[in-house]
Amino acid sequence: MVNVGILGATGMVGQRFIELLADHPNFEVTALTASSRSAGKRYEDAVTWHLESKIPEAIQDTIVVDADPGQVKDVEIVFSALPTQHAAVVEPKFAEAGMKVASNASAMRMEPDVPLVVPEVNPEHLDLIETQQRKRGWDGFIVTNPNCSTIALVMTLKPLYDQFNIKRVYVSTMQAVSGAGYNGVPSMAIVDNLVPFIGDEEEKMESETLHLLGDFDGTSVTDANFGVSASCHRVAVLDGHTEAVFIEMEDDFEVDEIKQSFSNFNGLPQKLKLHSAPENPVVIREELNRPQPRMDRMAGDGMAVSVGRIRKDQAFKNGLKYILVGHNTIRGAAGASILNAELINEIM
Ligand SMILES: NC(=O)c1ccc[n+]([C@@H]2O[C@H](COP(=O)([O-])OP(=O)(O)OC[C@H]3O[C@@H](n4cnc5c(N)ncnc54)[C@H](OP(=O)(O)O)[C@@H]3O)[C@@H](O)[C@H]2O)c1
Known part of the structure; x- marks a missing residue:
C-alpha cells in the first residue's frame, strides 16, 4: 500500500x-x-x-x-x-x-x-x-x-478531435452548487434562480481545453488550434454539471459516426484496468430527455460522462450539438x- x-x-x-x-x-x-x-x-x-x-x-x-x-x-x-x-x-x-x-x-x-x-x-x-x-x-x-467543467467537455472532445477536424466549439454550462464549495453560493442567491457568472470559469474552460488537446514534443506543450467559447452559469443542482455543446466541424459527418466515436472511446486507464477507470468513459443516452444530473451523474461510479441529444446543428455548416453531464466533485475533482x-x- x-x-x-x-x-x-x-x-x-x-x-x-x-x-x-x-x-x-x-x-x-x-x-x-x-x-x-x-x-x-x-x-x-x-x-x-x-x-x-x-x-x-x-x-x-x-x-x-x-x-x-x-x-x-x-x-x-x-x-x-x-x-x-x-x-x-x-x-x-x-x-x-x-x-x-x-x-x-x-x-x-x-x-x-x-x-x-x-x-x-x-x-x-x-x-x-x-x-x-x-x-x-x-x-x-x-x-x-x-x-470540473473542462474535464467533462474534453472527454467528449478528445474522440472527435482525433477523428474529425474541429473548427470551433461553443459551450454553455449549467453548473452544480457543490462546485463552489459548501459556503460558495448562498441559498438566497440560488433557490428559484440562476446565476449567470462564475468567476474565471470561462477563461479556464477555454485555455485548459486547448492545453489538454495540445501537442507534446517531449519538453513542452503547444496548445491545440481551434476556437473555444464558453459561457458558464450556476444552477440550483447539488451535484453534476450539465453542458450544452455546439461544434463547427471542418468537414461533413454523419451523426452515427459521432456516436461510434464516443462509444469506441477509451484510453490508457481502461487498458491498464486502473481501479477508478470507468469501463466506458463516455456513455450515450438515447432518450430525448437525458442526460440529467440527478439521473446520470453517477454513471461509471461518477467517473463517466453521459452524452445525449446528439444531433446536427443546421445553424452552422457541418454543425454538431449535444448535451453532456459529468459529476463535478468525482470525475471533475x-x-x-x-x-x-x-x-x-x-x-x-
Ligand atoms: N468543488 C468542486 O466541484 C471543485 C471541482 C474542481 C476543482 N475544485 C478545486 O478544489 C479546491 C477545493 O475546493 P472545495 O470546493 O473543496 O473548497 P472548500 O470546501 O472551501 O474546502 C477548502 C479546504 O481547504 C482548507 N483550507 C482553507 N484555508 C486554508 C489555509 N489557509 N491553509 C490550509 N488549508 C486551508 C479548508 O480547511 P478548513 O475546513 O479548516 O477551513 C478545507 O479543508 C479548490 O481549489 C477548487 O477550485 C473544486
Whole structure:
C-alpha cells in the first residue's frame, strides 16, 4: 500500500477524496491537513460532513494537521483540495519535500512544466514531470487535473478531435452548487434562480481545453488550434454539471459516426484496468430527455460522462450539438486526481 495524504481534507472535494479512497486497493490515507481552524482536532470534530456516506471509521479519529510538509510523515502522494491561493504556496513545498502532489487546484495548472492531465486524453503529458524536477530541483512533483467543467467537455472532445477536424466549439454550462464549495453560493442567491457568472470559469474552460488537446514534443506543450467559447452559469443542482455543446466541424459527418466515436472511446486507464477507470468513459443516452444530473451523474461510479441529444446543428455548416453531464466533485475533482495518481503509480 502507498501512504497518501489529503490537503484540504475538510472541504467539499477533500470529503470526496476521503470517500473515494476509503477502500482503495493501492492507497491508504494516513495524513489529513486543513486550515489552522481545524488543525489539532479529530477529523470527525473538525469537519461538517456533507456526503450521504458515513465518515470512514479509520478516518474519524485521525488528527488533522496544518498543511505543512514537516507535519506529514511517511507519505508518498498528497492529494490537494486546497483553495487556489493557498495551493500556490503550499503545493510547491510538498513537492520540494519529495512528495508527489496530485492537485485539483488551478494555481499550477498552466505552468509550462506542470502536467495538466486527464488520463484518457493526454497521459503522455506526464513526461513533463522530468522537466519539472530538473528545472525546479525537486525530488517530488506536481501533477494537476483540469477544472470540473473542462474535464467533462474534453472527454467528449478528445474522440472527435482525433477523428474529425474541429473548427470551433461553443459551450454553455449549467453548473452544480457543490462546485463552489459548501459556503460558495448562498441559498438566497440560488433557490428559484440562476446565476449567470462564475468567476474565471470561462477563461479556464477555454485555455485548459486547448492545453489538454495540445501537442507534446517531449519538453513542452503547444496548445491545440481551434476556437473555444464558453459561457458558464450556476444552477440550483447539488451535484453534476450539465453542458450544452455546439461544434463547427471542418468537414461533413454523419451523426452515427459521432456516436461510434464516443462509444469506441477509451484510453490508457481502461487498458491498464486502473481501479477508478470507468469501463466506458463516455456513455450515450438515447432518450430525448437525458442526460440529467440527478439521473446520470453517477454513471461509471461518477467517473463517466453521459452524452445525449446528439444531433446536427443546421445553424452552422457541418454543425454538431449535444448535451453532456459529468459529476463535478468525482470525475471533475477528487476522482480525477485519484485516477492521475493511479496512472502515475502504475507507469512510473
Ligand atoms: N468543488 C468542486 O466541484 C471543485 C471541482 C474542481 C476543482 N475544485 C478545486 O478544489 C479546491 C477545493 O475546493 P472545495 O470546493 O473543496 O473548497 P472548500 O470546501 O472551501 O474546502 C477548502 C479546504 O481547504 C482548507 N483550507 C482553507 N484555508 C486554508 C489555509 N489557509 N491553509 C490550509 N488549508 C486551508 C479548508 O480547511 P478548513 O475546513 O479548516 O477551513 C478545507 O479543508 C479548490 O481549489 C477548487 O477550485 C473544486
